[in-house]
Amino acid sequence: MRKIISLVLFFATVVVSNSFGAYPSKAIKLIVPSKAGGSTDTTARLFAQTAKKYWKGAKFIIVDKPGSGGLMGFEAEARSRADGYTLGLMFTPQIVAHIVAKRATYTLDSFKIIGNVAEDPEIVVVPAQSSVKNLDDLVKLAKSKKITAAVNGIGSDDFLAAKNFESATGVKFNLMPTKGSTEEKAAILGNHIEVAFMNLSQMLAQHKAGKARIIAIMSKKRSDVAMDIKTSVEQGYNVLMTATRGMLINAKVKKNIADKISDLYSKVVNDKEFQAKCKKAFIFLKPMKGKVYRDYLVQLQKDTQKVYDVSPW
Amino acid sequence: MSKKYIDITLSIFFIILAVLLYRSTASFPKSALFTTAVYIKFLASMLGIAGVIQLISSFMSDASVKVIFAKNPKKFFILILSLILYVWIIRYLGFIISTLIFLPVTMRYMGYHKFRKSIIISAGITLFVYVLFVKIFEIQLPEATILFGASL
Amino acid sequence: MIILDALHAVMSVSVLTAVTVGSISGIIIGGMPGLTATMAVALLIPITFSFSPLIGLSLMGGVYAGAMYGGSIAAILLSTPGTPAAAATAIEGYPLTKQGKGGLALKVSVVASFIGGTFSVVVLLLVSPLLAQFALKFGPPEYFLLALMGLTGVISVSTGGLVKGIISGLIGLIIALIGTDAMSGVLRYTFGQVELYEGVSFMPALIGMFSIAQMLALTSEKRIANDDIDLSSIKREKMPKGMAPFIALGTAVGTLVGIIPGEGATIAAFVSYNMAKQKSKFKNLFGKGNPEGIAAAESGNNACVGGSLVPLLTLGIPGNTVSAALMGGLMIQGLIPGPELFTKYGQITYGFILSLFIANIVFLVVGLFFAPYFARIALIPASILIAAISVFAVIGSYAINNSMFDVGLMLTFAFTGFFLDKMGFSLSAIILGMILGPIAESGFAQALTISGGAYSIFFASVPAKILWVIIIILLVQPMISHYRSKKIKNTAS
Numbered sequence: 021m022r023k024i025i026s027l028v029l030f031f032a033t034v035v036v037s038n039s040f041g042a043y044p045s046k047a048i049k050l051i052v053p054s055k056a057g058g059s060t061d062t063t064a065r066l067f068a069q070t071a072k073k074y075w076k077g078a079k080f081i082i083v084d085k086p087g088s089g090g091l092m093g094f095e096a097e098a099r100s101r102a103d104g105y106t107l108g109l110m111f112t113p114q115i116v117a118h119i120v121a122k123r124a125t126y127t128l129d130s131f132k133i134i135g136n137v138a139e140d141p142e143i144v145v146v147p148a149q150s151s152v153k154n155l156d157d158l159v160k161l162a163k164s165k166k167i168t169a170a171v172n173g174i175g176s177d178d179f180l181a182a183k184n185f186e187s188a189t190g191v192k193f194n195l196m197p198t199k200g201s202t203e204e205k206a207a208i209l210g211n212h213i214e215v216a217f218m219n220l221s222q223m224l225a226q227h228k229a230g231k232a233r234i235i236a237i238m239s240k241k242r243s244d245v246a247m248d249i250k251t252s253v254e255q256g257y258n259v260l261m262t263a264t265r266g267m268l269i270n271a272k273v274k275k276n277i278a279d280k281i282s283d284l285y286s287k288v289v290n291d292k293e294f295q296a297k298c299k300k301a302f303i304f305l306k307p308m309k310g311k312v313y314r315d316y317l318v319q320l321q322k323d324t325q326k327v328y329d330v331s332p333w
Numbered sequence: 334m335s336k337k338y339i340d341i342t343l344s345i346f347f348i349i350l351a352v353l354l355y356r357s358t359a360s361f362p363k364s365a366l367f368t369t370a371v372y373i374k375f376l377a378s379m380l381g382i383a384g385v386i387q388l389i390s391s392f393m394s395d396a397s398v399k400v401i402f403a404k405n406p407k408k409f410f411i412l413i414l415s416l417i418l419y420v421w422i423i424r425y426l427g428f429i430i431s432t433l434i435f436l437p438v439t440m441r442y443m444g445y446h447k448f449r450k451s452i453i454i455s456a457g458i459t460l461f462v463y464v465l466f467v468k469i470f471e472i473q474l475p476e477a478t479i480l481f482g483a484s485l
Numbered sequence: 486m487i488i489l490d491a492l493h494a495v496m497s498v499s500v501l502t503a504v505t506v507g508s509i510s511g512i513i514i515g516g517m518p519g520l521t522a523t524m525a526v527a528l529l530i531p532i533t534f535s536f537s538p539l540i541g542l543s544l545m546g547g548v549y550a551g552a553m554y555g556g557s558i559a560a561i562l563l564s565t566p567g568t569p570a571a572a573a574t575a576i577e578g579y580p581l582t583k584q585g586k587g588g589l590a591l592k593v594s595v596v597a598s599f600i601g602g603t604f605s606v607v608v609l610l611l612v613s614p615l616l617a618q619f620a621l622k623f624g625p626p627e628y629f630l631l632a633l634m635g636l637t638g639v640i641s642v643s644t645g646g647l648v649k650g651i652i653s654g655l656i657g658l659i660i661a662l663i664g665t666d667a668m669s670g671v672l673r674y675t676f677g678q679v680e681l682y683e684g685v686s687f688m689p690a691l692i693g694m695f696s697i698a699q700m701l702a703l704t705s706e707k708r709i710a711n712d713d714i715d716l717s718s719i720k721r722e723k724m725p726k727g728m729a730p731f732i733a734l735g736t737a738v739g740t741l742v743g744i745i746p747g748e749g750a751t752i753a754a755f756v757s758y759n760m761a762k763q764k765s766k767f768k769n770l771f772g773k774g775n776p777e778g779i780a781a782a783e784s785g786n787n788a789c790v791g792g793s794l795v796p797l798l799t800l801g802i803p804g805n806t807v808s809a810a811l812m813g814g815l816m817i818q819g820l821i822p823g824p825e826l827f828t829k830y831g832q833i834t835y836g837f838i839l840s841l842f843i844a845n846i847v848f849l850v851v852g853l854f855f856a857p858y859f860a861r862i863a864l865i866p867a868s869i870l871i872a873a874i875s876v877f878a879v880i881g882s883y884a885i886n887n888s889m890f891d892v893g894l895m896l897t898f899a900f901t902g903f904f905l906d907k908m909g910f911s912l913s914a915i916i917l918g919m920i921l922g923p924i925a926e927s928g929f930a931q932a933l934t935i936s937g938g939a940y941s942i943f944f945a946s947v948p949a950k951i952l953w954v955i956i957i958i959l960l961v962q963p964m965i966s967h968y969r970s971k972k973i974k975n976t977a978s
Contacts, residue, residue, distance in 0.1 A: 049473065056527035056528075057524075057530070057806065057807075057810025058813075059813075065527070068531075081471050081473055084887065087682070088683040091682060092680070121670075123679075168934060174665075175670055194935070195364075196625075196934045197670070198927070199667065202803055202809065203746075203931075206620075206623070206746050209800055210621035210623065210624055225801050225823055226800070226801055228823075229825070231800065300534075300816070300817050354659065357674075361669065362669040362671055364668055365666050365930075369666055369667065369668045369669075369929075371933070372929050376658055376662070379651070379655055383652045383655065387648050387649065390648065402907055405705040408705070409704045412701060412704055416697070416875060420889075424889060435875070439872040439875065440868050443871050444868040445868035454873075458873055459876075462876065462877075465513075465520070466520075470520060470524060470884075472519075473887060474880070474883075475883065
């Protein structure tokens with residue numbers, strides 16, 4: 021009998037110390053809604069590595085939950101226990117696209133948005149052999165004949181960018197969805213298609229080596245890493261798109277713990293070593309605090325809804 | 334069990350599947366009609382043809398041919414059952430506790446009667462998995478939700 | 486000479502240690518279902534910041550080469566392929582283990598892997614830029630034909646009759662339809678399950694149908710090895726003669742297929758296996774334990790390692806998930822794929838390529854040394870083995886996507902797979918269909934998108950025409966030999 025009592029007491033202490041001990045008292049999970057070895061995964065691993073500098077003794081475990089354009093991971097994040105021991109990575113526009121397409125069981129209110137970490141602007145890229153040098157050329161070519169444009173999956177940033185570009189210019193592409201950016205890359209480098217909508221990090225090296233030509237970057241400002249690429253706005257096309265990668269936690273996490281996590285986030289994104297490593301890994305940092313980033317997501321959801329209403333998927 | 338009748342049943346199942354698959358493409362959106370829908374229709378037609386050929390040859394086959402699914406049905410069904418139970422209790426007890434139960438019990442029913450040795454082997458395997466997956470590869474094993482509540 | 490400089494750099498204690506550690510861990514990772522080389526490389530990326538580039542890369546390269554070989558060990562001994570590329574190896578390897586010839590199968594596999602792996606690295610070292618141009622010739626129509634070429638393997642793996650083999654292949658292709666329609670984004674055949682939106686993942690299917698289905702069959706045995714074999718002979722198996730042409734075949738196929746981005750290693754293994762069967766004098770031994778099949782499949786999948794690095798290093802196109810993760814590792818070291826890798830950063834790039842040679846040597850030595858000991862697994866009582874393999878199968882199917890749904894999927898595949906196998910359907914054909922289905926479908930659909938619905942695109946390019954010739958040969962040849970063997974039977978009776 022005494023043994024049983026001591027056992028019960030033991031478990032009670034474990035449970036109690038788990039819920040009332042100083043945060044963090046056990047390993048923190050970092051859910052990555054994509055494959056190991058990918059860009060989001062690397063961002064998470066670098067974040068965890070740097071976070072250990074500020075939270076001495078804390079342990080982070082990366083849990084990759086890939087599949088369905090991040091949906092599997094986002095759902096897991098929404099279902100996670102609200103004790104602050106599960107942080108989630110997220111990326112746009114997929115996180116809101118799933119809500120818009122009615123695939124998701126979560127909404128933006130399921131999460132407390134910690135902040136954005138990085139971004140990867142959308143680009144328009146053509147084969148090196150192509151006669152197309154800028155967006156005007158592209159529109160001209162697309163009006164003269166049916167041309168094939170590759171996008172990485174339906175409902176992705178590439179897809180939305182292509183759709184927005186279509187409605188802004190009145191052209192109509194032969195949209196060719198691919199599984200992953202590798203297929204887009206191979207199709208452009210092999211001159212099998214006329215144009216692809218991709219992210220900057222995916223084609224930057226090939227552009228610099230002269231194996232493909234990026235004709236526009238879909239943002240207001242040129243990118244520090246490739247100052248030669250003109251923006252879409254400069255060329256007179258007001259079509260903007262970017263992929264952001266941020267962090268979130270369950271909305272029900274207690275405020276004092278959420279604040280600690282927000283504080284950690286700020287420290288990490290401002291860490292010089294973290295910044296240097298990200299630069300090397302082609303991760304373009306773009307910190308945005310929770311409130312600002314949340315507003316951005318809400319607006320993005322509205323914009324995505326507009327595209328969905330015209331051409332649902 | 335007679336192989337002939339199972340073969341006939343399976344062939345009919347494949348033919349029905351082929352018909353359903355073929356008809357399902359009718360509801361596809363326009364953007365898929367000339368691409369993936371054609372591919373699916375092709376697969377469905379092939380399955381339908383192969384199913385019919387199989388059906389005919391099954392009808393002509395000898396009804397006396399039997400299939401023996403398990404030479405040792407007792408062990409066979411115990412393993413199926415214990416696998417299902419194992420996966421079911423992992424959801425509640427987590428990986429480590431479930432495995433420590435599953436291993437010695439299954440070994441016992443599969444015919445290993447040295448109790449103490451089986452416990453040592455079970456503990457060894459569990460420890461090996463724990464070290465390799467959790468300590469080295471930092472993979473989260475299924476947790477005991479009964480103790481700590483749902484997580485993933 | 487830049488290559489000599491590189492050689493000098495590789496011959497340092499730290500690099501050699503890194504390669505050895507990488508290769509040996511690779512063997513363990515490859516042999517254990519659920520652990521993948523991709524995971525290992527992802528884990529290494531943040532750590533390699535603190536290493537010199539060459540050490541980090543040779544560690545990752547070692548893991549990649551070691552894992553490709555390691556997949557064959559458990560495939561042969563336990564019919565548990567650690568990687569899909571080792572599935573073809575299991576078809577011949579496991580029957581050999583049952584006959585008490587596991588040691589022989591392991592030796593053939595390690596030698597074939599070594600030769601395939603080494604040759605492809607030679608190719609990578611000498612003619613990368615040239616081959617990269619070849620890789621770029623492959624567009625969507627050619628991917629479709631490549632998948633079709635792989636699917637001709639269904640004929641070779643179907644043992645219970647051709648019609649049932651074809652049905653099995655179709656079942657695989659149809660299972661691969663489940664998920665999101667690639668062209669329109671709508672969900673099809675998912676029955677409202679979020680876990681199925683991405684499609685049925687094939688690792689759980691593979692583990693279920695190969696591994697657990699075999700454990701169910703093992704319930705009626707005392708151990709894997711048959712009772713009537715001479716147990717003491719397991720340790721003294723010599724390398725069988727006549728393997729050279731099959732290794733050469735697999736090496737050639739693997740190197741070429743590996744260069745083309747996609748699920749290269751699996752296609753290469755099955756295509757090599759298929760060709761070996763057509764070529765062999767002992768066709769009737771295939772499926773019952775023919776070392777020729779192992780020689781072709783293993784040289785085929787290991788030859789992909791070098792091949793897949795060609796488009797990665799020259800163009801920045803990763804051929805598979807491992808090389809995608811490797812690309813992350815390269816970029817972190819400031820090594821951006823492209824021509825500069827072979828000039829400005831030549832010492833590191835060539836050093837990395839040379840380290841792959843050493844990785845191959847490491848797994849050859851390890852494999853040959855341990856083969857007789859590994860082979861003794863066949864003597865462990867079935868009661869212990871069944872329980873232990875079940876645990877590895879469960880954790881293996883869980884760990885790929887951290888998903889309990891996949892574990893349930895694994896069991897479903899195991900039970901239905903066992904039933905279908907008893908009824909004469911081919912589980913290998915189902916797996917082949919599941920792996921090649923998505924490649925075939927997206928190649929088909931993308932090609933028709935480009936051509937605006939015109940089927941002439943599948944016959945337009947030179948590679949397409951060559952592929953058609955190969956496909957027709959692979960289809961016609963087995964039919965002729967089938968016809969011949971029937972004729973011989975008729976005249977005999």
